[in-house]
Amino acid sequence: MSKMYNVSASPHIRSGVTTSTIMRDVAIALMPACALGVYQFGLRALLILLVSTLTCAATEYIYLRLMKRQQGPYECSAIVTGMLIGMNMPPTVPLWIPVVGSVFAILVVKQVFGGLGQNFMNPALGARCFLFLCYAERMNTFQIPQKVGNAIINYGAASVDGISGATPLAALKAGETISLFDAFFGFTGGVIGETSAAMILLGAAYMVYRKVISLRIPLAYLLTFSVFVLLLGGHGFDFYFLACQLCTGGLMLGAFFMATDYVTSPITKGGQIVFGILLGILTGLFRFYGNNAEGVSYAIIIANLLVPLIEKMTMPRPFGKGGLK
Amino acid sequence: MGKGTFSGGVHPWDGKELSKDKPIVRLEPKSEMVFPMAQHIGAPANPVVAVGDAVLVGQCIGEAGGFVSANIISSVSGTVKAIEPRQTVSGAKVLSVVIDNDGEYKTVPGFGEKRDYKTLTPQEIRDIIKEAGIVGMGGAGFPTHVKLTPKNPNDIEYILVNAAECEPYLTSDYREMLEEPEKLVGGLRIALSLFPDAEGLICIENNKPAAVAVLNELIKNDKNIKIKVLKAKYPQGAERNLVYAATGRQFNSTMLPADVGCIVQNVDTICAIYRAVAENTPLVRRIVTVSGDSVKEPQNFNVPIGTSHAEVVEAAGGLVGEPKKIISGGPMMGVAMYTLDVPVQKTSSAILAFAEDEVEQYESSPCIRCGRCVGVCPSHLVPQKMEIAARLFDNEAFEKLSGMECYECGSCTYVCPAGRRLTQAFKQTRRAVLDARRKK
Numbered sequence: 019m020s021k022m023y024n025v026s027a028s029p030h031i032r033s034g035v036t037t038s039t040i041m042r043d044v045a046i047a048l049m050p051a052c053a054l055g056v057y058q059f060g061l062r063a064l065l066i067l068l069v070s071t072l073t074c075a076a077t078e079y080i081y082l083r084l085m086k087r088q089q090g091p092y093e094c095s096a097i098v099t100g101m102l103i104g105m106n107m108p109p110t111v112p113l114w115i116p117v118v119g120s121v122f123a124i125l126v127v128k129q130v131f132g133g134l135g136q137n138f139m140n141p142a143l144g145a146r147c148f149l150f151l152c153y154a155e156r157m158n159t160f161q162i163p164q165k166v167g168n169a170i171i172n173y174g175a176a177s178v179d180g181i182s183g184a185t186p187l188a189a190l191k192a193g194e195t196i197s198l199f200d201a202f203f204g205f206t207g208g209v210i211g212e213t214s215a216a217m218i219l220l221g222a223a224y225m226v227y228r229k230v231i232s233l234r235i236p237l238a239y240l241l242t243f244s245v246f247v248l249l250l251g252g253h254g255f256d257f258y259f260l261a262c263q264l265c266t267g268g269l270m271l272g273a274f275f276m277a278t279d280y281v282t283s284p285i286t287k288g289g290q291i292v293f294g295i296l297l298g299i300l301t302g303l304f305r306f307y308g309n310n311a312e313g314v315s316y317a318i319i320i321a322n323l324l325v326p327l328i329e330k331m332t333m334p335r336p337f338g339k340g341g342l343k
Numbered sequence: 344m345g346k347g348t349f350s351g352g353v354h355p356w357d358g359k360e361l362s363k364d365k366p367i368v369r370l371e372p373k374s375e376m377v378f379p380m381a382q383h384i385g386a387p388a389n390p391v392v393a394v395g396d397a398v399l400v401g402q403c404i405g406e407a408g409g410f411v412s413a414n415i416i417s418s419v420s421g422t423v424k425a426i427e428p429r430q431t432v433s434g435a436k437v438l439s440v441v442i443d444n445d446g447e448y449k450t451v452p453g454f455g456e457k458r459d460y461k462t463l464t465p466q467e468i469r470d471i472i473k474e475a476g477i478v479g480m481g482g483a484g485f486p487t488h489v490k491l492t493p494k495n496p497n498d499i500e501y502i503l504v505n506a507a508e509c510e511p512y513l514t515s516d517y518r519e520m521l522e523e524p525e526k527l528v529g530g531l532r533i534a535l536s537l538f539p540d541a542e543g544l545i546c547i548e549n550n551k552p553a554a555v556a557v558l559n560e561l562i563k564n565d566k567n568i569k570i571k572v573l574k575a576k577y578p579q580g581a582e583r584n585l586v587y588a589a590t591g592r593q594f595n596s597t598m599l600p601a602d603v604g605c606i607v608q609n610v611d612t613i614c615a616i617y618r619a620v621a622e623n624t625p626l627v628r629r630i631v632t633v634s635g636d637s638v639k640e641p642q643n644f645n646v647p648i649g650t651s652h653a654e655v656v657e658a659a660g661g662l663v664g665e666p667k668k669i670i671s672g673g674p675m676m677g678v679a680m681y682t683l684d685v686p687v688q689k690t691s692s693a694i695l696a697f698a699e700d701e702v703e704q705y706e707s708s709p710c711i712r713c714g715r716c717v718g719v720c721p722s723h724l725v726p727q728k729m730e731i732a733a734r735l736f737d738n739e740a741f742e743k744l745s746g747m748e749c750y751e752c753g754s755c756t757y758v759c760p761a762g763r764r765l766t767q768a769f770k771q772t773r774r775a776v777l778d779a780r781r782k783k
Contacts, residue, residue: 024681026767029756029757037760037761039760134708285717
């Protein structure tokens, strides 16, 4: 026998989509929101994003080296986590906070439970909630220093516009009215990456176009939340209020980028709808009946914990089982 | 009526343009021919010739070893050189009759004589099909006379011609429909004559408009034959999905198409029925597509069964460079072979040669639970959970997840971004479960 050809089980072709290409697409989809954050909050925001991203990547690398775990082809998932953590930081936060958050996300939420694919909650959200609990004050400071010294370079357009303390969602909670235009395009206070619904939707559209996410979770989430707002939000059928609620806080970022996280959302199609509905209800409860204005992060991490149960309940019916005859 | 599609499936690059416009070329090789006695599902055939015997084209050399079995017919004339185990497509060694081909193609008396099927009784037709050694030529190789003898013949409402040809690169059925459509329609008419109340449905994917046009012209006077155009996607040609797409009826792994009133036959099989019944020509040849980026001139051949793969590839101009992978059948469900030195058998629809092996380029990495496998599974299973069960050798959990409903189409593995070898794990586990059941 001169030459033996390769033998392997079928199929012999692959689609070409890999974990790396998917994570790269998510990172690209996050760019518009990050870019607006940097425009809005200046170099300080860029620095925070870089610090959190690099910390995540470095933490993962060092952990895998120390544990002598096999390093496969690099899949960029830690970079996505790092970007999301950075996007969840107020622009005024001291730099060690994103560092602590990133290490927590990668080590405690992700690697300790087995690494990629094994974490039971979204690492970025786990870190965000951890930071909000531990450093509540620093994480809730949205006051931008105005027009002093290098403020414009450091804090971008926000320091010119004179964005005051409260985030638009907190203002809504306090019963004030806000500008929907500003909230939609992101000319408001808040954490770096969640102020602009428009930029997040742009990124989401890219992910849908690239078939990275399906719309089942975000649509079920946003629709359920809308119904909740109209029925139980305390403002009746006030669509301006509804639109403000949809565009503010972490809702858009959460619905399109965090709730759709593969690892921590149901794998079954029916489960994804149930998951979305659950998120809508929890977010409504937290926003309108809780102490905080914000409810998206807690809603998502609680729903993350229910994923195994949801999957069990929504296993698809195999083709032909109990069919005709 | 079916919606023409099913939920799930994938859209790989179909590669059909390499060979779809190449007319079928008839091969008459002069070299040694090998006829494995097991080319079908069921009991192997028993050799009925001895070493040194002279044989003719159309002569039975292996007799069916039971009801679910099929005759093996010689496709050449010559003398029997050996009866010994020989390597086959699957890699296993199978008892085979080896014939020293004299290259003259002398036939048995009556071979190729025209015959009017309308003068035959249904039982005579079934007997002719049985004698002719016809089996499902789409890949499974289920004996056709068994399929055409259902328990309750009156319940059969549809005879479906599986002309989906959803596997990438394959164009053998397509060429046959274009070049010999009258044989396809004729074969279907014969099959329908066995089931007077049934309707014939020729199921073609919508990427083959030329074939649809040709067949439409031929069937315009047949009230009981229709063409059902299906959406082009893989695995549209899988029996369960085809029946659902064409008729809206569902059945599972424990049932046969006949349980929902359907009989499904592949294009080449239907043409073989026509040749056997109307032209007194048993199953001795089939259409084979030779394609892939390592084949010099991809094209379609009419090959005598028993010809070595190497000889067919030679006829296509040979191989270019050093191919890494040779596949018998399509790239989704075909079998990789380490050598070309095995015979073409009744179920060999294609020989593909590729310069690169895509499988070796993708390392398996951890599952990220993206759900793509769930989305594409045509059997609506959850391959992600099945793989965990398979990896843990937990056959019970695998069965609970309806793992036995998997028919190994490979769609989940094709889309898996983590490069996990799902289908391979399922094949192993399914075999293990079937073995355990047999032992009970």
